[in-house]
Amino acid sequence: MKDKIPYKIYLNEDEMPTHWYNLRADMKTKPSPLLNPATCKPLKAEELTPIFCEELVKQELDDTTPFIEIPKDIRDFYRMYRPSPLVRAYCLEEALDTPAKIYYKFEGNNTSGSHKLNSAIAQAYYAKKQGLKGVTTETGAGQWGTALSMACAYLNLDCKVFMVKVSYEQKPFRREVMRTYGASVVPSPSEATEVGKKILAEHPGTTGSLGCAISEAVEVAVKNPGYRYVLGSVLNQVLLHQSIIGLETKTALDKYDVKPDIIIGCAGGGSNLGGLIAPFMREKLRGEADYRIIAVEPASCPSFTRGTFAYDFADTGMICPLAKMYTLGSSFIPSANHAGGLRFHGMSSILSQLYHDGYMEAVAVEQTSVFEAAVQFARTEGILPAPESAHAIRTAVDEALKCKKTGEEKNIVFGLTGTGYFDLVAYQKFNDGIMTDEIPTDEEIAASVAKLPKVDA
Numbered sequence: 384m385k386d387k388i389p390y391k392i393y394l395n396e397d398e399m400p401t402h403w404y405n406l407r408a409d410m411k412t413k414p415s416p417l418l419n420p421a422t423c424k425p426l427k428a429e430e431l432t433p434i435f436c437e438e439l440v441k442q443e444l445d446d447t448t449p450f451i452e453i454p455k456d457i458r459d460f461y462r463m464y465r466p467s468p469l470v471r472a473y474c475l476e477e478a479l480d481t482p483a484k485i486y487y488k489f490e491g492n493n494t495s496g497s498h499k500l501n502s503a504i505a506q507a508y509y510a511k512k513q514g515l516k517g518v519t520t521e522t523g524a525g526q527w528g529t530a531l532s533m534a535c536a537y538l539n540l541d542c543k544v545f546m547v548k549v550s551y552e553q554k555p556f557r558r559e560v561m562r563t564y565g566a567s568v569v570p571s572p573s574e575a576t577e578v579g580k581k582i583l584a585e586h587p588g589t590t591g592s593l594g595c596a597i598s599e600a601v602e603v604a605v606k607n608p609g610y611r612y613v614l615g616s617v618l619n620q621v622l623l624h625q626s627i628i629g630l631e632t633k634t635a636l637d638k639y640d641v642k643p644d645i646i647i648g649c650a651g652g653g654s655n656l657g658g659l660i661a662p663f664m665r666e667k668l669r670g671e672a673d674y675r676i677i678a679v680e681p682a683s684c685p686s687f688t689r690g691t692f693a694y695d696f697a698d699t700g701m702i703c704p705l706a707k708m709y710t711l712g713s714s715f716i717p718s719a720n721h722a723g724g725l726r727f728h729g730m731s732s733i734l735s736q737l738y739h740d741g742y743m744e745a746v747a748v749e750q751t752s753v754f755e756a757a758v759q760f761a762r763t764e765g766i767l768p769a770p771e772s773a774h775a776i777r778t779a780v781d782e783a784l785k786c787k788k789t790g791e792e793k794n795i796v797f798g799l800t801g802t803g804y805f806d807l808v809a810y811q812k813f814n815d816g817i818m819t820d821e822i823p824t825d826e827e828i829a830a831s832v833a834k835l836p837k838v839d840a
């Protein structure tokens with residue numbers, strides 16, 4: 384075998400992490416706290432428990448505990464689809480004729496088709512443990528809703544999903560998978576909530592947005608006894624659960640003494656990237672090692688590269704807590720031409736702070752070049768990538784091509800977050816040559832940023 388490194392580095396079950404790693408514990412500048420939108424004061428646990436499960440509120444607010452034990456029941460569930468393989472992309476390297484060594488951590492080997500199941504099972508577990516009847520959530524592209532319905536089916540919890548209307552209509556099969564796992568799925572905005580009715584009255588014919596679906600799901604959770612709201616990205620607790628991706632990656636690389644030079648992940652709300660980089664960022668924060676870390680976002684929704692670092696709402700209905708993050712403004716809605724996920728206007732507070740403090744870089748890429756990379760990857764490595772994941776592929780390929788020019792044998796690691804079987808309408812557009820790149824103008828971004836809430840520092 385070339386370089387003695389196998390195509391796939393698998394871990395044994397007994398090498399799986401027993402604890403999640405909480406990045407915040409090692410950050411010198413902690414992410415800014417969530418604020419109560421009415422008072423602009425940091426939220427206390429008791430203000431969050433009507434919305435979120437108690438144990439998850441604890442995790443959300445915990446800036447100091449570095450390692451948190453993964454309950455045995457969750458580890459047992461993880462065993463059904465983890466450890467996930469770390470793949471050496473020999474075939475892609477050959478096609479690119481690059482001296483770079485490319486690795487990807489593949490999270491698409493479960494029915495939900497993405498990394499989202501890692502946090503879905505944790506959140507469903509804590510809801511069950513608290514004796515709740517069920518959970519509510521939103522889903523955009525559909526992966527999170529699918530992951531959560533799988534976790535809820537396993538634990539016998541009710542699951543209500545508000546699905547962004549455009550996805551509901553474009554991806555009927557995603558919806559059917561969720562219903563098969565027992566979830567109820569409502570297109571958002573809907574008449575089922577006050578906030579949905581209000582948005583429909585103000586914007587008749589709207590195809591919906593994640594921010595709007597979040598508002599609806601929160602409203603239903605707060606109004607129904609025995610229900611709490613769960614979110615598949617952005618929150619500190621989600622990055623915590625996703626640290627399993629990075630911890631497994633590091634264990635696998637350490638087995639072969641491979642030290643990554645560049646770590647790349649796509650960034651929507653930041654959960655897969657935050658999870659992938661967690662143990663590496665730990666070393667960087669502690670001054671034990673250095674890595675280049677690159678967040679890749681769509682040019683049509685460029686929170687890091689063109690957003691503002693400020694307090695903002697996570698939702699359009701402006702009922703959620705305020706979070707300090709890189710944001711395009713909660714009224715920003717990416718172009719309908721933008722395929723796939725990564726459409727959230729904001730970004731994880733943890734990653735926002737790390738980016739602000741210079742610990743990581745960000746690039747924005749256009750979707751036609753993303754699909755070019757996706758197709759090249761599918762044809763060489765065999766896996767049909769999710770469009771979100773293909774953002775990371777794009778940048779990994781670009782970095783590998785730079786190595787070809789300089790002759791450097793860099794180790795490049797990227798997160799392949801999922802598969803694209805439900806994204807074939809987007810692939811069809813690309814294959815037919817009718818996919819376009821929609822990039823918001825400075826004026827459009829300025830208009831939505833101008834509506835940011837005024838918060839005194």
Ligand SMILES: *Cc1c(COP(=O)(O)O)cnc(C)c1O
Pocket residue numbers: 496497498499526527615616617649650651652653654655656724725769771772800801802
């Ligand atoms: C949800 C999702 C993403 C983006 O979400 P993050 O929280 O930024 O990780 C990326 N890839 C896939 C396959 C997803 O389902």
